[in-house]
Amino acid sequence: MERERDLTDYRDRLLNAVKAGTRRSACGTSDSIQVFVNQRRVGLLDGKGVEATLQVQTDVRIDSVQLRSEDGVLLGGLFAPEYGFRTSRIPLLRETIELRVQNYAQGGSVSAVSFPAPSFWHRARRALVGVADSTAPRPVAFAGSGMRAIAFTQVLLAVALVGLVADRTTGWMTPVRPPLPVTQTEAPWAAPLAEVTKLGQQLVELSRMQAKAVETIQTQQQGMAQLQRTMAKLSSTQETVASSVLTVKQEMEQRRKGAGRDADRVTRVIMSKAHNAQEQLEAEIHSLTVANDRLSNELSQLDQNNQELKKRLKSAGVDVSKATIPDREKPIVAQQSDTAQLP
């Protein structure tokens, strides 16, 4: 029971915190705003009443962008698209933050611009300046120029009304003059009525202009949306084409590398075979040389033996020839000795 109550209390506290939203922040208008990309702090927007910009480039794809006050309260943010860009205007207490996030094939970028909220007179002045400058070609947003046109129309309406009221007030405040003799055409109400009618007509015309301006803005916004869609489509097509080109290049490279590898392998095989054959040949030559040497030795030895044998044979021949003569004499001697021994 205790556990259930504890959990219910906690759940209620969290719900209240979520409902309170940005009101939970205790930060003032002079405090900076932290910018987080993929839940990592990347910088500060430190406007303090003037326009401030923060540009961030990342190597990784961007998932989310968050704006937080110095006390950590989530003020705004957006999820980044898979490819292409997305913008969002986040109105805060005293400023508006314009976020623009874009993802490429590799990495992404974030731009955060803080615009201080202008006062009424500032807005009116900007509207007038904007209309005055509208003749000069400038790369401004369509929606922005539309808003200026509306503001200008509102200012004109306000000026017209102020003029009307001032005219009436002046009429009432002015001391009554003695009646002058006038003709029927110079009746006292004739002139103001004409002016009122004229002003009325002007007001109608201004309202018509305003309606037309609103229509134009809507058309321009539709055009912008279509343009954005087309750009996103174009961007994704471009990405696809780029990735296809990359794939083809990679395949070509792989094939080239593959062909090169085959040739290398064949060459290596042939070379190794040739090397082996060469080694075998060298070994055989070596063994032949060795055998040749051995044979030469043996031959020389045989030659020497032969020489010796020849010498021996010669000497033996000489001995034999020497020995033949005494031998012929010897038997006689023997015969002589034998005869001597016989009595």
Added chain:
Amino acid sequence: MTPIGMEQISGREQTMQDCTAALGRLEQVVSITEEFDRVVSQALPILLDRATNSTKRFLRETGQWGDDVAHEKFALRWGAEYLEQFLVAGRSEVPCRPLFLLDSIVAKQHSRPEPFYYHPDLLTPLGRLIDGLVSRAAISRDALIALYHHCFGLGPGQVITVLGLTGPAGQRIYKNFKRWRDSGWQRTMDDMGITESDAQDLCSQLQRHHQQSNNEAERIIRIAQAHYRKSEPDHYPCLSRRQWEEMFLEGYSSDYRIWHLALCLDCFTAAWDLGFRGATAIEKPRVEFHVRP
């Protein structure tokens, strides 16, 4: 059946019918942001429960669930976190079906390698408090500065000296301290589900077992810092004593000093006396955990 019982049953039926109707609206396409805000604001409890149940399911399926209050609060906390992100950034997804958009946001978070930091030691009362303080420091400068007080008991003047800050940067520290004391600490306690009696218990525990509790706090602070330091800018890694010395002497990168030294006990210990410019012999700091601001 008594009339009270009948009333209760009819009340429950009515709630069920309302819930079904709200779910039906959330499943339909909303075309403009005003419609998104209206439909979503009428169904916040339903959306919170849905995000919480998804988180519970994720914890169960990844073997991180325990059937206790700490886990229930953990799931509720992350459910509320997802809901807050959905409310703020979901407007940029219009036209959409809000219910399915919330489901996709939660699923996308859970598909990440580490959608949130789950550690059993961060589910104890002390762990939850430290987790709340350090996780808050990752998104709030007030909480970041307050870490110097909660971990080491430093006041604003000491923080300015230790970090070697000058001029407006120093003035901001006083502002951060004030705002943290006024509302930041209490909001963090509320967000983490730490009640007044929990805070009281922790204070008495720190008083009774001072050294043991501080050792335990240091261990948990290191665990939490290691995770949440990832949220600081890419180019804020740990530095050597010599590099810190150079930075303090030259006086650049005050933001680096403020961020990194609050979230890294080792670097804080290494760079501790650099802000004093050798004026006094200062002992190395030790964790002296403070529950209250």
